Amino acid sequence: MNKWEDIVKDKLGGYESNLSEDSLAAFHARRASSDATKAKRFPLVWAIVPAIAAGLAAVLFLRKPTVPKDGIQIIPQPVETYSQVDESLDTATPPATAPLIAQAIQTKAVRSMPKAEPSEEPATTTVVEEIRIPEETPIPEKDDIGPEDTPEEPATDSRPAVPDSAPFVPQPSAEKPAVHFNLGTGGSIAAGGGLLAALATQLARADLRALVPGNHAIDGINSNDILEITLPHRMPLVIGLSLKFPVTEKIGVTTGLEYSLYSSSFSYPAEVQTQLVHYEVKTQLVHYLGVPVRLDWTFASSRWIDAYLGAGVKGDLCLGATLDGVAIGKDGPAFRLLGAGGIQFNATRNLSLFLEPEISWTVPSARRVLSTYSSEHPWMFTVATGVRINLGK
């Protein structure tokens, strides 16, 4: 060490700067507030656990609507067959069959059901209000049907014959009524970064199996009445690597690479038999690789936590798409506008954990042809969490 530096050391090593007279009082006040803060402090894990639980609850709550937006949900009721008819009874008045209960969602849903006699309990338009669909007059025994009673079947009707024991037979009609099942718009939260989204996706998949009426018999309903089922798109699974470059102390550019998996299921009536509806469900998987570029403004910063707001764009390039494992045409690129807020827990100088709610809008494009969660929901709300590498900090 040089001589002049030794002198600097001697001079400053023991130098006592002047402190204001009230510095001790200020120290007392600060120490008191520090003690108060410590008393309120609780382990971070206590906050993380409810936060994860709340996030999961939000995902589960929002991933599918509680009621179908537009449709009617058929609830099969136990059917009492009456193959053994009491001889003493008039065959024109067969035993009462179990009523068919439906949950009317909208009036037009009721319209799609087979026409019925006026009911004692009229259908209402109240959402999710149970209505009782009047019992159709069952087809009497063949021997008892006179020529004048026999309904005229349209020549074009190729539906399979309905067994005589069917308790509910819709009136044939030239215009086939269609009950549209639209199981909703799906959830609007996608948890980026894996765990939540993966869990939600798995739950959605499991739930889907329960919702699809494929391979289930629906007693009392002719399969021709159900022509179309639209299944909800699952929330995307997004996994990525995030990098943050500081521009100034408060402004930074966040970018990275994000892989997105969009999963959807489509059901097709594969086989129609009397009183038995078979649906084949095919799963579409679309893979995207995206690059977000966002300008972030850190409005609060401490040693451990940064809070920030940001806006930017994201480009998603389709890597490939499959339908039940068979490759189909790629989707066009997607461009999104992003707005985000976030909290970053700084584990080390260059490594942080972040929790980042983000809202994005997908720019409409004619080049995008595949039906995905993104195409159905231009506005998406994502809660991303993960590890961020802070460069140049």
Added chain:
Amino acid sequence: MYTDLDEQELARRCSQGDRLAEDELYKRYAARVYTLCRRYLGDDEEAKDLMQESLIQALDKIQTFNGSKGSLYVWISRIAINKALNQIKRKRWQTVSLDAWAPDTIPEPTEAEMETIPEEKLLEWISKLPDLRRAVFNLYCIDGYSHREIGKMLGISEKGSAGVLAKARKQLKEAIRRYLNGQES
């Protein structure tokens, strides 16, 4: 009464929550810790905050102080230095002007010249150094850390630390020379 206590006894009383002992500790070390914080941070207000934080942390952990391993001031100063470095590391290193990379041809100030310079002036010049240079100069020249230790503390290489120190020395010598030549009051 408390002014007569040795460091170990003072620390023991502080660990028992004796408020008078805590005040005594503050009176003994606050001004020196404040100087240390000024040296590292270069900003008086930030230094005051850091001094208070350091002393509060020292009091919180005072039961871990072991007098056989060093003086109470050295123990507190390590807390303050760690806190100061964390604070500095959280900032981006300031941009360094290119002329600082030119060879150092400035004559070194003599002992007699150095004696004429007030401490506050030295503190002022050190505070004007960029963050990294200020940290390395303080750690190496005043607080006695090696380049290897500095490299670990700041996340830079040993050679990098020596290079930064050379630039800090040159910048300080320029300031000292300007002062001694009467170009700065």
